[in-house]
Amino acid sequence: MTDLHARLAAIVGAANLLTDPHDLAPAVTDMRGRYTGLPLAMALPASRDEVTALVTLCAAEGIAIVPQGGNTSTCGAATPDTSGRQLIIGLRRMQRVRHIDAANLSITVDAGCTLAQVQQAAASVGRLFPLSLASEGSCQIGGNLSTNAGGLAVLRYGTMRELTLGLEVVLPDGTLLDALSALRKDTTGLDVKQLFIGAEGQLGLITGATLKLFALPTAYSTALLAVDSAEAAIAALNALQARFGDRLTTFEMISEPCQRISERHKPGCMPFFAPWALLVELSDGGEPAALQASFEQWLGGQDFHDGVLAQSETERASLWQLREDISDMQKREGPSIxxxxxxxxxxxxxxxxxxxxxxxxxxxxxxxxxxxxxGDGNLHYNISYTRPGNAELFTDEDAVNAIVYEHVYRYRGTLAAEHGIGQLKAHWLSQYKDPVALAIMRGIKQQLDPHSIMNPGRWL
Ligand SMILES: Cc1cc2nc3c(=O)[nH]c(=O)nc-3n(C[C@H](O)[C@H](O)[C@H](O)COP(=O)(O)OP(=O)(O)OC[C@H]3O[C@@H](n4cnc5c(N)ncnc54)[C@H](O)[C@@H]3O)c2cc1C
Incomplete structure (x- = not known):
């Protein structure tokens, strides 16, 4: 053990400084297996003070830090490089729910809490924390904030940015920013916490957050509907919004190739095939039967050529399962871009x-x-070949991406609406992001982290 290792271990305890390759293995490769790094070590602090001490030591020694949450990033955002000089800091020992203010509809948590832990803590006081992702059992609040995570209920509740009231952040020089406000209105100048949301750990290490809660819905009504075209899908979205307002919680489009893949690997899972299947969910307070009846009545006046309206919690769960299984089913057919x-x-x-x-x-x-x-314009748009194999697919990756992004920006879209930039899309960001916006972001990085300690080698 080097002197530096000993000083790091003195902060977190020897058992919480991982250096053995076996212990480090889950942290050094990204979720999709595209990037593998070689870190100096992984430190597991138990408190904000330990994080501050680690960051201060790293700043003094010029050691770069890779903040890591649940390591579910799909773009290599939390994987260290291979220099052996980067310290991973993971917050899995910081999983305390610090305070729930049910009357103020807010919760303050350690950033190492998993998303599922926060959802459960909210539900335990009859409230809803609405962010919901397939990775919710392992992703952490710090990672959700740093990627501005969205998911299945963004249409109604917004992304992590809209769900955040306050943040606590250790800055790259070890200074603590205490912006743990639980206020919904504050006109005292710039809202500095926003800098750290979506920053992918490049401006500071988030140690705590105050998040918005909502009334827990008591009624759900969920349907899978068939439409013949994307135009008909968007017309249905607009009609649902006009009729149900913000009770429309989920609006997912599932293309026919996707339906066929699911059916091939899980026979009997698709109730119908159509150019597009729409998973629609309404939620509300009050009587479940009332919501179901008004959805049923509305559906009666539409001309969907096929559809299923869930009649029980089990049927609702199986419609959701269909949606949640898509990525796994697609994986069974080989790689895709x-x-x-x-x-x-x-x-x-x-x-x-x-x-x-x-x-x-x-x-x-x-x-x-x-x-x-x-419903919020975010599509998974995955490309493979119909022929077996796909071995040569990734040699075409840049050419495929160039076509996709050219069309995305033609419609003033974004190349990353959900998973962030990480290592995977860094070179595309400099091509497509407005140069003035990029210059402002780089200026902020220079101001907060002049020696590039925090998650270097990414897009800032
Ligand atoms: C099956 C699956 C489904 C997914 N579905 C969705 C989805 O529906 N919507 C969506 O938005 N995303 C989705 N994702 C990707 C998504 O980005 C993550 O699951 C999640 O937000 C990342 O959290 P994490 O704790 O795993 O972060 P990590 O992967 O560990 O890190 C992600 C980034 O955050 C930084 N970071 C982590 N913790 C901190 C911290 N405390 N302080 C500062 N920086 C930090 C890291 O340095 C890195 O840059 C999905 C991923 C998977 C695998």
Missing amino acids: KHDIGVPSSAIPAFLASCGAALDAAFPGVRIVAFGHA
Whole structure:
């Protein structure tokens, strides 16, 4: 053990400074297995003070820090480089619910809490923390904040940015920023906590957060509906919004290739096939039967050519299972080039038509598997070939991405609406992000982290 290791161990305790390759293994490779690093060590602090001491020591010694939460990033945002000079700091020993103020609809937690822990803590006092992702059992609040995570209920409740009232952050020089406000209005100048949301750990290490809670819905009504075109899907979205307002909680589009893949690997899971299946969920307070009746009545006046309205909690769960299984089912068919793009939802039909035609022309036999949170314009747009194998797929990755992003930006969209930039998309960001916005971001990085201690080698 070097002198530096000994000083790090003195802060967190020897048992909480991981150096053995076996102990480090889950932290050094990213979720998709695309990046593997070689860190100096991984430190597991138990408190804000230990984080502060670690960061102060690293700043003095010029050691870079890679903050890591649940390591569920799909773009290599939390993987260290191979220099052996970067310290991973993981917060899994910081999982305290510090305070719940049910009357103020707020909760203050350590940033190492998993998303599921926060949802459960909120439910225990009859409140809802609405962020919901398939990785919620392992991703942490610090990671959710740093990627501005969204998910299945963004349409109604917004992304992590909209769900955050206050933050506590250890800055790259070890200074503690205490912005743990539980206020909904504060006009005392700039809202500095916003800098750290979506920063992918490049401006500071988040140790605590105060988050918004909501009334826990008592009624859900959930349907899977068939439509013939993306235009019909967006028309249905608008009609639902007009009729149900913010009771429309989820609006997901599932393309036919996606439906066929699911059925192939889980026979009997699809109640129908259609150019697009829409997973629609309404939620509300009050009597479940009342919400179900008004959804049923509305559906009666529409001309969906097929559909299923869940009649029980079990049926509702199986519709959700269908949606949640998609990524796993697709994985069974081999690798794909994944995108988490976003365009205004009104532009989804035009984007799908023009980008699909361009990909078809450039890569005959291409298979586009599109699905996702269309209510907020965010689509998973995954590309593979229909022929078996796919071995050569990744040699075409840059060319595929160039076509997809050209079409995304034609509709003033974004190349990352959900999973962030990480290592995977860093070079694309400098091509597509407004240069003035990039210059402002880099200026902030220079101001807060002049020696580039925090998660270096990413996009800032
Ligand atoms: C199956 C699956 C489904 C997913 N679904 C969605 C989805 O629906 N919506 C969505 O938005 N995302 C989704 N994601 C990706 C998503 O980014 C993450 O699951 C989650 O937000 C990342 O949290 P994490 O704790 O795992 O962070 P990590 O992967 O550990 O880190 C992500 C980034 O945050 C930084 N970071 C982590 N903790 C801190 C901290 N305390 N302080 C400062 N920086 C920190 C890291 O340095 C890194 O840059 C999904 C991922 C998977 C695997």
